[in-house]
Amino acid sequence: MNLDDWRSRINDLDNQLLNLLNQRAEAALRIGDLKRRKDLAYFVPEREAEIVDRLVKDNGGPLPAAAVRAIWREVLSASLALERPLRVAYLGPVATFTHQAALQRFGSLAEFQPARTILDVFEDVERNRAEYGVVPVENSTEGAVNLTLDRLIDSDVLLCGELRLEVAQHLLSRAPDLHQIKTVCSHPQALAQCRA
Structure with a gap:
């Protein structure tokens, strides 16, 4: 042929x-x-x-x-x-690791609702503004996400699944050599994820 x-x-x-x-x-x-x-x-x-x-x-x-x-x-x-599309709250904004996990778990046709905090994700589910919520529970460098675990104990919502997500961070710079970088500005969580 x-x-x-x-x-x-x-x-x-x-x-x-x-x-x-x-x-x-x-x-x-x-x-x-x-x-x-x-x-x-x-x-x-x-x-x-x-x-x-x-x-x-x-x-x-x-x-x-x-x-x-x-x-x-x-x-x-x-x-x-x-x-009807599932309504899924996640720790936002768009393109965060939690958003990526939500997309991977629920597919792109769910209705995704970014929340400003982990507590907001729980509240969205508790008040029926979302059927599901996606929050970080643990990561390999920082361990347990205590706020999530504490809220799970205090809330009526149930843990119904888990997803392991490979987390990778990238460093952007105008410096041609890594050794020329003097200061890294980032979110504390991203910095913690990069510890080796």
């Missing part, structure tokens, strides 16, 4: 995938209707984890497991958004 043949094959496969995804979405909507009639939770994280774990296990490649997880995270997020 030549390049045009392969591109034609990919177009056909894309059309099949789109058709199957829409069939899946229809099935998800019907399940949503049944759940509503029986007053069942419309989002069941355990079920989503079961689906993704099964697909990763059954994957024969060449897609790596991480790609399968990322693709299905978005498929599941899109299916859920057909009923």
Whole structure:
């Protein structure tokens, strides 16, 4: 087969995938209707984890497991958004590690609500302004995030999942050599994460 043949094959496969995804979405909507009639939770994280774990296990490649997880995270997020998007509070602003964790866990079609503080995240969930909240619990350099743990003890909200996120910081400078840098200005948490 030549390049045009392969591109034609990919177009056909894309059309099949789109058709199957829409069939899946229809099935998800019907399940949503049944759940509503029986007053069942419309989002069941355990079920989503079961689906993704099964697909990763059954994957024969060449897609790596991480790609399968990322693709299905978005498929599941899109299916859920057909009923209504999840409202997820997280320790903001946008692009923080907590926001990245929320995106990784709930997919890009959730409605994300940045909160100024960890306490604000808890309050958003407690007052039903969000169904879920994402807060830091622990990190490898600073250990436990005591404010989160203290609030978990005092709150009626429940811990329902965890996600490990690789944290990397980058140093920007106009100095051509690292040894020429005299002062680093940063948030205290970011500085603590860079201790070696």
